[in-house]
Amino acid sequence: MAPPRRPRLPLRALALRAASFAALILAWAILARAFPPSILPGPGRVLAEVGAILASGEFGFHMGRTLVRVGVGFAVAFLVSTALGVLMGSWRDAEYFFEVEVLVGLTIPGLAWAMISMLWFGIRDAAAIFAIVIITVPMITLNIWEGTKALDPELSEMARAFRARPWLRLRQVILPQLVPYLLASTRFGFALAWKVVVLSELLGLSNGIGFMINQAFGLFRMEGVLAWTIAFTLVMILIEFGIVKLIERRATRWRPAVPVW
Amino acid sequence: MAGVIFEDVAKAFRRQDGAPLPVLEDIRLTAGQGEFCCLVGPSGCGKSTLLNIAAGLVAPDRGRIRFAGGRGAPRIGYVFQRGRLLNWRTARGNLAFALEAAGVPRDAWPARIDHHLRLVGLEQFADEYPLALSGGMQQRVAIARALCIEPEVLLMDEPFSHLDELTARTLRREVTRIWRETKVTILFVTHNAMEAAYLADRIHLLTARPARITRSLAVELPRDREMEDPKVVAVAREVVRALEAPAA
Numbered sequence: 397m398a399p400p401r402r403p404r405l406p407l408r409a410l411a412l413r414a415a416s417f418a419a420l421i422l423a424w425a426i427l428a429r430a431f432p433p434s435i436l437p438g439p440g441r442v443l444a445e446v447g448a449i450l451a452s453g454e455f456g457f458h459m460g461r462t463l464v465r466v467g468v469g470f471a472v473a474f475l476v477s478t479a480l481g482v483l484m485g486s487w488r489d490a491e492y493f494f495e496v497e498v499l500v501g502l503t504i505p506g507l508a509w510a511m512i513s514m515l516w517f518g519i520r521d522a523a524a525i526f527a528i529v530i531i532t533v534p535m536i537t538l539n540i541w542e543g544t545k546a547l548d549p550e551l552s553e554m555a556r557a558f559r560a561r562p563w564l565r566l567r568q569v570i571l572p573q574l575v576p577y578l579l580a581s582t583r584f585g586f587a588l589a590w591k592v593v594v595l596s597e598l599l600g601l602s603n604g605i606g607f608m609i610n611q612a613f614g615l616f617r618m619e620g621v622l623a624w625t626i627a628f629t630l631v632m633i634l635i636e637f638g639i640v641k642l643i644e645r646r647a648t649r650w651r652p653a654v655p656v657w
Numbered sequence: 658m659a660g661v662i663f664e665d666v667a668k669a670f671r672r673q674d675g676a677p678l679p680v681l682e683d684i685r686l687t688a689g690q691g692e693f694c695c696l697v698g699p700s701g702c703g704k705s706t707l708l709n710i711a712a713g714l715v716a717p718d719r720g721r722i723r724f725a726g727g728r729g730a731p732r733i734g735y736v737f738q739r740g741r742l743l744n745w746r747t748a749r750g751n752l753a754f755a756l757e758a759a760g761v762p763r764d765a766w767p768a769r770i771d772h773h774l775r776l777v778g779l780e781q782f783a784d785e786y787p788l789a790l791s792g793g794m795q796q797r798v799a800i801a802r803a804l805c806i807e808p809e810v811l812l813m814d815e816p817f818s819h820l821d822e823l824t825a826r827t828l829r830r831e832v833t834r835i836w837r838e839t840k841v842t843i844l845f846v847t848h849n850a851m852e853a854a855y856l857a858d859r860i861h862l863l864t865a866r867p868a869r870i871t872r873s874l875a876v877e878l879p880r881d882r883e884m885e886d887p888k889v890v891a892v893a894r895e896v897v898r899a900l901e902a903p904a905a
Contacts, residue, residue, distance in 0.1 A: 568743060
């Protein structure tokens, strides 16, 4: 019999994460003493600024716009990449053909794409969304493609022996095996998408987190730059722990906890 | 229930370097409807390939396979050496997968799943995931999965070879009991002569690769056999002697 599954939300994990946070803030406070506030303001001033932008509703508005762009961009990228990755893993011809696009896509710098996107789409949400899609698709596709190559042939054989049709095989045999790759891709892809969207907003959009960071920077307000960055990071963390981790737990609850060493 | 007939089946695979690897040659075999047929041969002789051809997973190079009785292509249940369960679905879910694949209407599922899990003694573990179950229990889920689609032919590829003897004995008894109840045609591959003597109506002996059928023995012992029964042992001895004898 396998050992019991991991317990949910252990206090220990929470305490360790809290301690990690506290350590970061402490390190920051110590470092800030060595620099003037125009270069590195201390946690106190910055957190006060965070409070201000949260209270004023400004944050809500800009975060909302950024979230929509990331949400749509990531969703499209995820669907396209999964389909493409599975395709490449399933058919040699597809692999040979799309390998080129994937590798080319990976090497073109994100900044170049963001600028090209702005030229093509103008100062619109579409520019940010396109940039996100074009930059994250090669990376996620590669990941899923690798996952497809690692699929268990014995399970595929079993599914064929029971005459399962392709759609059923995809849903219940293939995708569940790709879960670790899908999760990793989601985290990488999301992280990349955030960076791309902030870049696009910085380059030419008129609202969003990137825009506000740029604005604060232009006014030499370091607290502003850090405050917007931190508030934004907090939302990202909430999404990771609130959504992605929840999905992960649900998708892997069948796995017994096995010690690595 | 369908009978399975192999007509002059031959199959070769390709080695890494491209040279052909003949695995099966001139296979002529008939498993009657409702018959419990054991295929015995040394490891690696191509017994699994035989089953895969019967399952339609592999096409023979020559000859063909026919099914007698039943209508059209029969429903086939397959039990592999190692469970090959979907680890991310519960025992219940694994049976549901087979039922969905077989096109059984959804409202029939609960009854079938409960019945077949009870048949293999696992009704208490219906909502457990495979990795929380022992090897023997996983094989039982695999057996329940193969049976819940109510197959006309049951293919079993050394299903107990990775289990301890006690568990294997229990499962052999259960499979025999289930076979007597359902009268499904069984093709059971094993390298264990005693197991074949205990289970089979008829034993087909295969040579080493490329495999041919050298002999077919009818086992006319009454059911409720005991592994240690001298008559069963005698059959096993005959099998081993025939396998060890140089090819005629």
